[in-house]
Every structure is written in C-alpha cells, then in structure tokens.
Amino acid sequence: MANTRTYSDACAAAHALDLVGERWALLVVRELLLGPKRFSDLRNGLPAIGPNRLTQRLHELEESGIVRRRRLGPPARSAVYELTEWGQDLQPVLVHLGRWGRRSPFRDLTAGISVDALMLALAGDFDAGASGDLDATYVLVFGDDHIAVRVRDGRLDIGRGDSADPDATITTDPKAFAAIFTKKRSLTESLRSEDITVTGDVGAVERLLDCFPRPEPIDTP
Known part of the structure; x- marks a missing residue:
C-alpha cells in the first residue's frame, strides 16, 4: 500500500480505514461507481480537491487494488480511472453511510453536490414499498452527463447513458434536482421557474419522486 499510515489494529474495520479512510478517498470511489472517468471528470465531480491531492489519492487507491x-x-x-471488482464492493458501504449521514441535523443541504453523489442518494433513499406498481424509465440530463433510471418490480436501476424510449426526460442541474429530491421545492415550482424541464410524462416524474421519502433527522444534541 502507498499509504504508510496505519491504525496498527487487526480489526478488519480498522484495516478498511487504512485503505479508504484518508480524506477524499471514499469520495473518489463514489465518483467512479457509475463507470470510468478521466482525471478532469473527477475534478469536476470534486471541485474542492486540488489536483495534487487527487493524484495522490488515485495513486494510493491503485496501490491498494481499489482503482x-x-x-x-x-x-x-x-x-x-475505474473501480476494480473489489472496489465496486464499496458501493453498499457508501449507500449505507449515506443513509446514516442523511439523518444528521447538521448537514448543509445548500452545499454543492455532484451528479454521482445524487445518484448514490437515490440508491440509498429508494423505498420499494413506496414505488408500488410503478414501471417506468427516465433519463436525467445534467448538461453532457446523461443518467438512465429504471423503476420496475420494486427495484431501482441506475446507469450512465441514455434509454431508447424513456417515459420522461428530465433536464436540470444537480442543485435543482437535489431541491425536488429532498422535498425542499415542489416539481411544479421548479417547472414553473424552468429550473427543471420535463419531456414526456410529468405524472411519472411525480411518482418517481414519491419513491424517496425523506428520513427524519435525529434530535439536535
């Protein structure tokens, strides 16, 4: 491993933190969950990381067999850069970490968020029971970045790319989509202000949003 700092603890969780516990490491993994990216794409998804730090984290993750x-x-x-098969195994870890973090009363919902972070949030908050009999395909358009979302049989599938015949195409930006996803703003308001445009079945988009009930935050200590 490139990272020589260690907890010197035989616990597997401690060893996992030796591998991915450095600042930015798990967020680099998050940005690669939907597929390979160039260095510049990673910078776009993580605008606060400097190029030298990103280079260092990628090198460490490569040395550890994760990237x-x-x-x-x-x-x-x-x-x-892409995740190895072992690196892909971190997806449920990030999903559950996100579910845990969404109950924090201290999270700043006005901060920036990447497309990949939003898709991880969708995966974490999806409620199969709330989806009912929904059977629909969507394309989310964030500039040049297109994401295909499919809901069927109580299952959510997300992948980078287009769908041949979506029920609805949603064109927006990460901040505007996060606002309707977190119920900070209604879809109707966002459509009226043109922060979001929908081509196709608007009702299907409303049903998609209903699949993500908001978790109750813990009481402030």
Whole structure:
C-alpha cells in the first residue's frame, strides 16, 4: 500500500480505514461507481480537491487494488480511472453511510453536490414499498452527463447513458434536482421557474419522486 499510515489494529474495520479512510478517498470511489472517468471528470465531480491531492489519492487507491488506470484506444487515446471488482464492493458501504449521514441535523443541504453523489442518494433513499406498481424509465440530463433510471418490480436501476424510449426526460442541474429530491421545492415550482424541464410524462416524474421519502433527522444534541 502507498499509504504508510496505519491504525496498527487487526480489526478488519480498522484495516478498511487504512485503505479508504484518508480524506477524499471514499469520495473518489463514489465518483467512479457509475463507470470510468478521466482525471478532469473527477475534478469536476470534486471541485474542492486540488489536483495534487487527487493524484495522490488515485495513486494510493491503485496501490491498494481499489482503482485501476486504463488507457482508451483510438480515437480517444486518453486515460481513465475505474473501480476494480473489489472496489465496486464499496458501493453498499457508501449507500449505507449515506443513509446514516442523511439523518444528521447538521448537514448543509445548500452545499454543492455532484451528479454521482445524487445518484448514490437515490440508491440509498429508494423505498420499494413506496414505488408500488410503478414501471417506468427516465433519463436525467445534467448538461453532457446523461443518467438512465429504471423503476420496475420494486427495484431501482441506475446507469450512465441514455434509454431508447424513456417515459420522461428530465433536464436540470444537480442543485435543482437535489431541491425536488429532498422535498425542499415542489416539481411544479421548479417547472414553473424552468429550473427543471420535463419531456414526456410529468405524472411519472411525480411518482418517481414519491419513491424517496425523506428520513427524519435525529434530535439536535
């Protein structure tokens, strides 16, 4: 491992923190859950991290077998970073950590959020019971970044890319989508202000949002 700092503890949880406990490491993993990214894409998803720190974290995660670097063939010929199979196993860890964190009364909901962080929140907050008999496909358009979301049989599937025939296409930005997802603003208000546009079945979008009931925060100490 590139990171020589250690808890010197045989506990597996302590060892896991040796591997991914450094500042930014788990957020780098979060940004790669939906597929490979270039260095510049990672910077866009984590604007507060400096390039040297990101380089260091990627090197440490590579050395630990969590991330690998791969060079694309022509015409791109650029390098991308992606999670290894073992690195992908961190997804449920991040999902459950997010569920735990969403009950905090101290979280700043006005802070910036990346597209990948939003998709992790969708995965964590999805309530199969609330989805009922919903069977629909959506495309979320965040600039050049397109995300396909499918709800069927009480299951939520999320992937980067388009869907051939979505029930609704939602065009927005992460901040505006986070506002309707967290129930800080209604879809109707966002449509009226044109912070969000919907092509297709608006009712299906309302039903999608109903699949994510908000968790109650703990009482402030």
